Amino acid sequence: VIMPEKTILITGASSGIGEACALYLDRLGLQVFASVRKPCDAERLASQASARLTPLILDVADEASIQAALHTVRAAIGDAGIDGLVNNAGAFTGGPLEHLPLAALRQQFEVNVLGQMAVVQAFLPLLRQNHGRIVFVGSTSGFLATPLLGPYAASKFAIRALADALRNELNGAQVSVSLIEVGKVNTPIWDKAFALVEEMKGVLPGDAADYYTPMIEATVARANRRGQTGIEPNKVAEAIYRVLAADHPKPKYLVGADAHLQALLVWLAPAGLLDRLIRWQMGI
Numbered sequence: 001v002i003m004p005e006k007t008i009l010i011t012g013a014s015s016g017i018g019e020a021c022a023l024y025l026d027r028l029g030l031q032v033f034a035s036v037r038k039p040c041d042a043e044r045l046a047s048q049a050s051a052r053l054t055p056l057i058l059d060v061a062d063e064a065s066i067q068a069a070l071h072t073v074r075a076a077i078g079d080a081g082i083d084g085l086v087n088n089a090g091a092f093t094g095g096p097l098e099h100l101p102l103a104a105l106r107q108q109f110e111v112n113v114l115g116q117m118a119v120v121q122a123f124l125p126l127l128r129q130n131h132g133r134i135v136f137v138g139s140t141s142g143f144l145a146t147p148l149l150g151p152y153a154a155s156k157f158a159i160r161a162l163a164d165a166l167r168n169e170l171n172g173a174q175v176s177v178s179l180i181e182v183g184k185v186n187t188p189i190w191d192k193a194f195a196l197v198e199e200m201k202g203v204l205p206g207d208a209a210d211y212y213t214p215m216i217e218a219t220v221a222r223a224n225r226r227g228q229t230g231i232e233p234n235k236v237a238e239a240i241y242r243v244l245a246a247d248h249p250k251p252k253y254l255v256g257a258d259a260h261l262q263a264l265l266v267w268l269a270p271a272g273l274l275d276r277l278i279r280w281q282m283g284i
C-alpha cells in the first residue's frame with residue numbers, strides 16, 4: 001500500500017474528478033500537487049485541503065505554464081522525484097462531424113491528447129527517478145464512439161493508444177502506465193457539454209438543423225437519463241488511489257457498472273450489431 005510520504009501530481013483539479021481526487025489523496029496523507037488554471041480555483045482548493053497540498057497553475061495546452069509548474073514542483077521537492085502523475089485534465093467537444101469546425105477538433109486534441117503528453121514528457125524525469133506511476137483518466141468513449149461524441153471519443157481513443165504504447169516503452173524504466181476507463185460520473189463536464197450542444201443547435205445551417213436536431217435532442221435526453229445513474233467523483237478518486245497503491249498496477253481498469261456493461265457489449269457484439277443498438281437506443 002502506498003505510504004503517506006508519496007508525492008502525486010494531478011491535473012485538472014478545479015472541479016469534478018480531479019478535485020475529488022486531490023482532496024481524497026490529501027486526506028490520506030499523500031503530498032499532492034494539484035493543478036488548476038485559475039488562481040481563484042487554487043485558493044479554493046488550498047482552503048479545503050491540508051497545508052501539504054500545493055496548488056499549481058497549469059494549462060495543459062500551454063507549454064510555458066507546464067514548465068513553470070515543473071519548476072515549482074522541483075523547488076518544493078528538491079532532489080526528490082515524484083511517485084505518481086494523474087492525467088485527468090480534459091474537456092468535452094461534440095457535434096455533428098459534417099459541420100464541426102476543424103478548429104474545434106484541433107482544440108479537442110490539443111487539450112485531451114497533446115496536453116496529456118506534454119505533461120507526461122515534462123514530468124517523466126521525476127517519475128523515472130522514483131519508479132513512479134502514470135494514471136490516465138480515460139472514458140468508455142475511448143472504446144465506444146457514439147454519434148455527436150466523435151471529437152471527444154477520438155481524443156479518448158487516442159489516449160488509449162498512447163497509454164498502450166507508453167506502458168511498454170516505460171516498462172524497462174519501471175514506470176507503470178495505467179488507463180482507467182470511466183463510465184458516467186456526476187461532474188460539471190456534463191453541464192458544459194449540454195451548453196455546447198445548445199450552442200451548436202443555433203449555428204447549424206437550415207437543412208442541417210432539420211437533420212441533426214432530433215439526434216442532438218436524443219443525445220441530450222440519453223445523457224440526462226444516464227445522469228441519474230452517474231457515480232460520484234469520489235468513487236473515481238478511490239479507484240485512482242487503488243491504482244497508485246496497488247502492488248502491481250494493471251494496464252486497464254473499468255470504473256462504474258455502465259463502463260463494465262459497455263465494455264462487455266463492445267467485446268461481444270459485432271460492429272454492425274453495435275451500430276444498430278446505438279441507433280435504436282437513440283431512436284435514429
Ligand SMILES: NC(=O)c1ccc[n+]([C@@H]2O[C@H](COP(=O)([O-])OP(=O)(O)OC[C@H]3O[C@@H](n4cnc5c(N)ncnc54)[C@H](OP(=O)(O)O)[C@@H]3O)[C@@H](O)[C@H]2O)c1
Nearest residue numbers: 012014015016017037059060089090139182184185187189
Ligand atoms: N464526468 C464523466 O462522466 C467522465 C467520464 C469519463 C471520463 N471523464 C474524464 O475525466 C476527466 C475529468 O473530467 P470531469 O468529469 O471531472 O470534468 P470537469 O469537472 O469539467 O473537470 C475537468 C478539469 O479539466 C480541466 N481542464 C480543462 N481544460 C484544461 C486545460 N487546457 N489545461 C488544464 N486543465 C484543463 C478543468 O479546468 P477548468 O476548470 O480551468 O476548465 C477541470 O479542472 C476528463 O479527462 C474527462 O474526460 C469524465
